[in-house]
Amino acid sequence: MRRSVRALPGVLAVVAVLVAAPTAQADGSLMVNNRDMGNAGCVFLGSDDTRTIENNTDSVVTLFPLAGCEGDSSGVLAPGEAGQYTSKSAQIG
DSSP: OHHHHHHHHHHHHHHHHHHHSOOOOOSEEEEETTEEOOSSEEEEOOSSOOEEEEEEESSOEEEESBGGGBSSOOEEEOTTOEEEEOOSEEEEO
16 A cells, blocks of 8 residues: 555646646648648548648558547648548548
């Protein structure tokens, strides 16, 4: 029991740092069919329609076949890359 009580302050300090850390945000925007989708987090792209995706951010964009950035990656766009995809969601950064 003593060990867990001693470790508690360290664990709480780590949790406090993680909660206080800002969400990473890329410079630029993810463009989907010429529509600005933002520059942070997981973005829902829509149904299974083929769309043009342009990574105009300074971060890698990972594409996913399911909403919520779920499933195995279906593509990766480096900064400045573009292509035609049917992905339902994209993780920026």
